[in-house]
Amino acid sequence: MSLVRYELRLLLRQRLTIVALALLGVLTIAALVSGMAEVARQRAAIAAVPAAQAEDIDAVADYVDRTKDAGSAAYYSFHPTWDAPAPLAFAAIGMRDVAPYIQRVRALGLEAQIYDGDTFNPELALPGRFDFAFVLVFLSPLFVIALFHDLVSGEREAGRLRTLEALPHGGRALWRRRTSLRLALLWAVLSIPFVVAAAIEGVSLPVIAIVVLVTAAYLLFWVALAVLIGRLRWSSVANAATLAAAWLVLVLIVPTLGHVAINAAVPVAQGAEIALAQREAVNHAWDVPRENTMRRFYANHPEWSDSAPLGPEFHYKWYLAFHQNGDESVAKRVAAYRAGLEARDAAGRALGWVLPSVGVQGLLTRLADTDLRGRLAYQDRVRDFHARLRAFYYRYLFRDLPFGKADFDRAPVFEDVPGR
Amino acid sequence: MSHDISNAPNAIHIQDLTLSYDEHRVLDGLTLHVPAGSITALLGGNGAGKSTTLSTLLGFVRAQSGTVLVAGIDPGVAPDAARRRIAYLPENVALYEHLTAIENADYLLALSGDRKDRGVITDALAAAGLQERAWDQRLGGFSKGMRQKVAIAVALLREVPVLLLDEPTSGLDPRATADFNALVRAVRDRGTAVLMVTHDLLSAADVADRIGFLEGGRIVEEVAASGTERFDVRALHARFAVASKRLAA
Secondary structure (H helix, E strand, C coil): CCHHHHHHHHHHCCHHHHHHHHHHHHHHHHHHHHHHHHHHHHHHHHHCHHHHHHHHHHHHHHHHHHHCCHHHHHHHCCEEEECCCCHHHHCCCHHHHCCCCEEEECCCCHHHHHHHCCCCCCCCCCCCCCCHHHHHHHHHHHHHHHHHCCCCHHHHHCCCHHHHHCCHHHHHHHHHHHHHHHHHHHHHHHHHHHHHHHHHHCCCHHHHHHHHHHHHHHHHHHHHHHHHHHCCCCCHHHHHHHHHHHHHHHHHHHHHHHHHHHHHHCCCCCHHHHHHHHHHHHHHHCCCCHHHHHHHHHHHCHHHCCCCCCCCCCCHHHHHHHHHHHHHHCHHHHHHHHHHHHHHHHHHHHHHHHCHHHHHHHHHHHHCCCCHHHHHHHHHHHHHHHHHHHHHHHHHHHCCCCCCHHHHHHCCCCCCCCCC | CCCCCCCCCEEEEEEEEEEEECCEEEEEEEEEEEECCCEEEEECCCCCCHHHHHHHHCCCCCCCEEEEEECCECCCCCHHHHHCCEEEECCCCCCCCCCEHHHHHHHHHHHHCCCCCHHHHHHHHHHCCCCHHHCCCEHHHCCHHHHHHHHHHHHHHHCCCEEEEECCCCCCCHHHHHHHHHHHHHHHHCCCEEEEEECCHHHHHHHCCEEEEEECCEEEEEEECCCCCCCCHHHHHHHHHHHHHHHHC
């Protein structure tokens, strides 16, 4: 029998090893299945959007077709946007479970619409959804501890250490082999189910390779820590307690304190405050002389300034103009909010260079495009689409063109990231 | 029966060995030579330096001064090379309970880089006195004596020039002690130098060709068996007691 087979046999004869590996396997598979189910649910919701949209437009179109009023079309019709999950999203749900991935927008003020549902939590290191990233970052170190806390001390306590050390090469090759075997088992239990799930989800080979390597590197960090503590020649119980304390500090306490410090150092207003400010500006606009509103609007958008003057009656171009003025009144706040979020994100990523748990979490959500950058990129796509939507309706409103049922077919359609 | 070792080369050569832990001097000018094909027993109380002597021979610790050679190799300089020439039995032979006797032997030989065929292993187990029905049994239910037989079989199979025994007969019943001593003599007769450290004067007197009394980190009295005469245990005890008092004075 080869030495590796002997080591495997000795290892698998230990009940703790079997229980730990089986439990890790079950947790990994459960996390992957849960992530895949969540992503499938989101994809199904996105796939149902066109049919629901057609139904909505049909309902509005009949009314609009009777009045031929582009303002009514702009006011009553919602246009869907969506952020389809990247192939790896199942492994790191990230912000996808707290930030909207489908958003219906109108040609009215955008900021209130964007930040109306802004409830996401930017604290990257706090435990999130039960997904592969959670199992890897938060739980896998505990299994490293289970398999490595008594690597050497267990032999000492069993009275075999001196016999092993008295062998040629002082057992160094033995410890290397045992360490590699345990590491390989943990890595396989995490990686094999992941690779299968990733293949089903159509994740590209380079991304699979990166995740698998990151998994190995993260496990290696904890193995190195366990080996280091094992060198102190403490008892197995003391090793386990020390490693558990290290886990608590490195995975929970320091990342949480780090993000509390980042949040304190980089104060960011709530997104809801922007929505509120925009709404107040819009509400206040009813009391502002319409000429003032239109003057301000034309100053910023001279391309529409040749539009016919307002008559005494209500006109939607005035209504949409003060909505856009409202957006522009909070533009600085929006820029500051975004800069703040990006600064926090950058600080969080910097923390990831010294804290492997934060680094791995950040890397996985980046690869899965479920981090803040992915969220902001979706916002950018919504903004671009909204700008096209405004331009589309403004052409009818400011040129006093009639808007019929068929014109809805000419409305811009949101396009997601190619390939999703 | 005594064994003629007068012309045998020294497999273990220790000369003026000094070793201290912090302020505490554990070995203090220890000189000891164990010729090939002989058994030397090192007796002494707790803290006399017995285990440290073995640790030095195995290259676990390095002496501050003096010479240590195992089959001509300094274990302080080349511990792996020295360990390739040493078989070591600790006081409590703890092997792997989940493996059978044959598997334990095979595994330890593989770890030593000395693999043997199953037939060779079973021959060695038989030579070590382990009954055939125990060969394929897991060690979980083995007595200390049976475990020692497995360990001795491994030592036999490694065919090394030096066998180090740490309190080998502690915890063994008289019958098992006699069996073990017979086995050690058989190893010696193959030309192996055997150094055993022990508290057990009776066992040492039964098996050893020479007995050294270690106290304060050096040998204060050394006695060799002469001709066919075995040691007189009472006389040995008296000599060691006198030596101990002399040292204390």
